[in-house]
Amino acid sequence: MCGITGLFDTRQTRTPERERLHRMNESQHHRGPDEGELHIQPGLGLGHRRLSIIDIATGQQPIFNDDRSVALVFNGEIYNYLELMQELRAAGYSFRTKSDSETIVRAWEHWGEDCVKHLRGMFAFAIHDARRQTLFMARDRMGVKPFHYALLPDGWLLFGSELKSLLAHGGLSRELDPHAVEEYFALGYAAEPRTVFKGAKKLEPGHCVLWKRGEAPPQSRPYWDVRFTLDNTISQRDAEVELRQRLDEAVKLRLQSERTLGAFLSGGVDSSAVVASMAGMMSEPVNTCSIAFDDPKFNESQFAQIVADRYKTNHRVEMVKSDDFDLIDTLARLYDEPYADSSAIPTYRVCQLARQHVTVALSGDGGDETFGGYRRYRMHLMEERMRAALPYGLRKTVFGTLGRVYPKLDWAPRFLRGKTTFEGLARSSVQAYFHSVSILRGPMRAQLFSDQFKRELAGYNAFEVFERHGAAAGTDDPLALIQYLDYKTYLVGDINTKVDRASMAHSLEVREPLMDHPLIEWLATLPSSLKIQGQEGKYLFKKAMEPLLPDDILYRPKMGFAVPLARWFRGPLKQRVRDAILGERLASTGWFNRAYLEHLVDAHQSGKSDYSAPLWTLMMFEAFLRQVVDAPESIGLPVPQAAPQFA
Template sequence: MCGIAGIFDLYDRRPIDRDILSRMNDIQRHRGPDDGGVHIEPGIGLAHRRLSIIDLSAGHQPLSNEDGTVWVSYNGEIYNFKELMNELSRRGHVFRTRCDTEVIVHAWEEWGEKCVHHFRGMFAFAVWDRNRATLFLARDRLGIKPLYYALLPDGHLIFGSELKALFAHPHLPRQLDPLAVEDYFAFGYVPDPRTILRCAEKLAPGHTLTLCRGVSTPEPRQYWDVALEPRTLDSELAAAETLMEKLREAVDIRLVADVPLGAFLSGGVDSSAVVATMAQLSNDPVRTCSIGFSDPAFDEARYAEQVARRYGTDHYSVQVDQDDFGLVDRLADVYDEPYADSSAMPTYRVCELARQRVKVALSGDGGDELFAGYRRYRWHLHEQRVRGLLPSSLRQPLFGTLGRLYPKLDWAPRIFRAKTTFQALARDALEGYFHSVAVIPNELRHSLFSEVMHRELQGYEALEVLRSHARHGPEHPLLQVQYLDMKTYLPGDILTKVDRASMAHGLEVRVPLLDHPFVEWAGGLPPNFKYQAGEGKYLFKQGLRPYLSEEILYRSKMGFAVPLAAWFRGPLRERVRAVVTGQTLAETGLFETRTLRRLVDQHLSGVRDYSAPIWSLLMFDAFLRRAIEGEPSAGTSSLIDDALDGEARSVAKLS
């Protein structure tokens, strides 16, 4: 795994500033501590940080073809690189290394933009073709690897694996995007392709960007999308057997590495499935790692140990203090953008633990989205059945009135609150699902923002993110929300969390359940093969029954939870009050200060559980302070200046 960065002059061949490019590269050193390189020619500069996994002695990047006319800077792993190397060799291409990086160079020469269709793996890369005066950027199908880019006012396009690489450029405009702020406080992350900055974007999963000097502007093109189209299958038993065969193949191709390799093992269905499959394919004991918590309510260690014993893994586990809130400030450095998934803290710790023993780890990410494992899917289907009993002309006023009369359950856990209120039933399907996944509900979020912020939003709501994707997705209620999660939550939250936490420790994480042929096959499963009799992952669990115990397969899902509510009323009490009602948030002009004070007062008194919005505000404040004060390049330019237009400028400036 690696980090990439670059600068491209869209309109001319002006010299590239090596110092700036090196700064963009070096700020991502954690992604590739083993090696680094820069290639510069008129109007283009590519940079790379390397984490050596395959062909340790070669593979230095940026890497070129034989005559130096095509160069690549690449982050990821292409698992079918040997097959592609053989095919391209038969077509006359000459290889100097045995690494997957060189495959990209020759695949571009052979197939041009269509080269991405031949790659099986996770990747984000930039190819420079001097003869065509073309820069080609690409991101893998599911969004496992990140890629950010921005067009600067002077006509330079800059890109990098993390937003911090763009922040290292002194000419990057640092104005917040109000729409991204709304998205963040709704979802807890900024969904692709938007970023927290007006001028910057993420290249969306399954997209490429082709830039020809003098004739193009950034217009991403989609080359792949997840297709959840049910097909007819012979039998449940045959489908389960095929599923396991395809899982074995997806895991097997991810076991190639010239460095120590292992797996995360939480004791949940997905990670246990990956470890069980690895054990069947490996001659040596699989290295596994997990973390436990001092509070039994959050601890899954005994389930991980059960799987480890069954498969004789070389298991390593440590217990993390439940009051491990020392990472609060560190998260802003790791994630760049505001990011409010508190499970990032235990994820950071398990990556830290894994890196002590291995350099590559396999994970079970993607199983919940692919096989309908989230509890919210069950509630969504229940709601849809209720909606189907009454026409909207009756349902909306009836449940809307009941929702206003019934006591609000702000104190309840989010999944309970979102799915048991009458308001959810008054909404249409997309609004109801948005209500279930929103970190901060609409009413509270609206009261959080200032009048100036509302004018800037001009009626925009984060619900539009789901509506825009739903236009291209399936209509079946289960398949629709699976599709929405695979377009938003999976790349924006889950994969972002794992990529940044693992890369912060120089650890490569591979995700066999997101192998795109596996995803394409599983996407064709009928809905009743995913969810049946109130059970998600139905077929997946049926296929795993010979390999995992009933307790592992059918226990309640726990996840990496942390006790935010208790922290905020206990050891972080004074910090919460100081930050949420403090100067940094107030001076942005984004928030209604009375609402901020009310949130803190009611949470600290125990009247309401506002831990989710408070955590979101803490992470937003940490982002602002880091972006303004943390990087020398950001210190001379206000992040908030001109973030809002007109009236807001006088109150939003933080120079």
């Protein structure tokens, strides 16, 4: 695992400044503390920070072909690299190292741009080919590894694993993109390909782009997409067997490591299944770790212990204080963009704990999206049945009116909270799902933003992200459609971003077998009825795991990985919330309606409403402004490590 960065002259062959490249590279020291290398030639500069996992002795980067006309920097792991080595040796290529990175170089020489279609793993890389005067950049299919880039007005192309490496160059403007800000307050992140800065982009998952010196800037293009055919006629029993086999294969591929390896174990279905699979194929006990919370409402460590005891793992648990909120500024620095998922706090802590014992950890991330585990999926399907019963025009009129007039009753029993349901029934499927996952929904954003900001938006709405992906989904199956939307938005922008930055802050590599793309492709052939049956999410997955995990793990209510925001904002963080949200820094943007900010704070702290998610979103935006936008001199320094808050 590594951090990559670089400079490519798209117009001429100017030689990059070593000091700039060094600053960009060192800004990502935390991603690769073992080694750091630079390569500079006319028109090109490449930087690499290495966390040594495979081929520790000879796997240094940048790595070159025999005549040094091809140079690569690469972040990630190629799990089928041994198989590819055999295939490429048979085609006449020789290898100087045992590294997966050299496999990419040879694959480029053999297949060119199609090399990326042969790779199985998590990756982001850039290949410079001096003979072709090109730079080829690619990102893995599920967006596990990040890739940022920016074309400067003077023709230099900057790229790097994290935005901070681009900012460290010194030439990238910190002008914010209002469209990205709109997306952030709707979704909690700026959606690919946008970043919060106008001049920078993210390479989308499953995309690549070929830059040729002297030609116009190219568009990125997809090399892979998931297609929900739902046409597999396999029986449920056979599907259960095949699912276990495919899970074992995905896990086995991810056990290749020359460093100590383990797994996160939360006690949920996904991480427990990964640990069960690991235990079945490892000769030594699996190293597992989990964190416990001193607030019982958020603590599921007893379930992790059940799995640890069953598989006799080397299990380590640390108690995290429920008032562990000192990470706000650290997280703002770490993510480089405003990022509003508060579970970044426990994720940071579990990575901090894991790195004390292992260098590589397997996780259960992606299981909810892949197998159909979210409660919101079941709610959406229930609403879809109601939407299907009435014409859209009638639904829009009747339920739209009810949604507008019905009061928002956060304090009431769930069966009385009809406003969201009415609003959802008045919308199309994609509109309804966007509405259900938004942190600040459309009416709230309309009140939050000032007239000045609305003019800057010029009518843009974050729903356009979902509209674009919905049009490309290729399915009208209600579950498949929203799974596809989550693959393109939430899984990439929220989950994978959270885990990558939190793990890399501690120089920990995390591998996600439930995002193995052949597994994803196979599951997309299965009918949705095997994923959700009635009120049971992850139906097939749970049935498949029954021989390996107890019902107390498989069929207990889902808890999630949460922190007590509502209590914090009425208690220990009460004044900090007021200072941040009603203070000068947010006001100085001119983008927010002061009266509505006051309403959010007062209504929450009085107990009248639970606005904890919008308040956290605002707090993290204010912290981003202070820690990143206002402090460019700090960009380029190593990310500070927050002290452990284990009790």
